[in-house]
Amino acid sequence: MAHPKIWFILSEGQTTGPFDQDEIEARLGSAKDPQIWGRGQSEWMTPSKWRQALNDVGMKVSNAEPPGLWRIRVEGQELPPRKYSELIAHLKTLSDYSFVDISPDEKTPWKEVYSVPRVVEDLGISRRSHPRVPIVGTLACEGPKGSFSCRVISISEGGIGINDARNLQIGERFEGTLTSPNLFITIPATCEVVYVGGDGYAGLRFINLPTEYKSSVIEYVNKFATT
Structure with missing residues (x-):
């Protein structure tokens, strides 16, 4: 194979x-x-x-329904576990998987939707809805708590993943400037915190990112598109 x-x-x-x-x-x-x-x-x-x-790297695609109850986490909020068919039904009601993670059981680490081949196949999404891809960059921020900076490790059309996040709270908004050798321009953006992990990782959503900057992000993300 x-x-x-x-x-x-x-x-x-x-x-x-x-x-x-x-x-x-x-x-x-x-x-x-x-x-x-x-x-x-x-x-x-x-x-x-x-x-x-x-x-x-994910589970193989098969015809039988995977056993057990699957976990699902949307924008950092964990929902009740459910059967695989119920998981797929719920995922089909969503239009953006940027901040959705799933896991087949309590012992398996969280995975983004696009990393599980069986789920991608059953949803028929082909990794097209705001996939997260890696990036090397820095986000310089100005917020209610003052200035701070953090390391950007992933990006999508919808937002970014950062490390070194400290004292951030879900729902908090601030202004940031994203710089990266992988992008042609510096991107000023309003960001909202949608997920905060215990290891310093946080997920941020872009708020009304102007078309000029969104186009630059999409161009970069498309470099990682698979056929």
């Missing part, structure tokens, strides 16, 4: 892909300080971390 083409390489500021895992291995030898990212991963990985992640 062929491996899926879900992996990208970042080397010397250039992103190439998608590749399957064998193609990644073939390119690592000639890549300078390579970083690797695949659907469902939170940020770029070194080759050694990538190899460790190969066993956790």
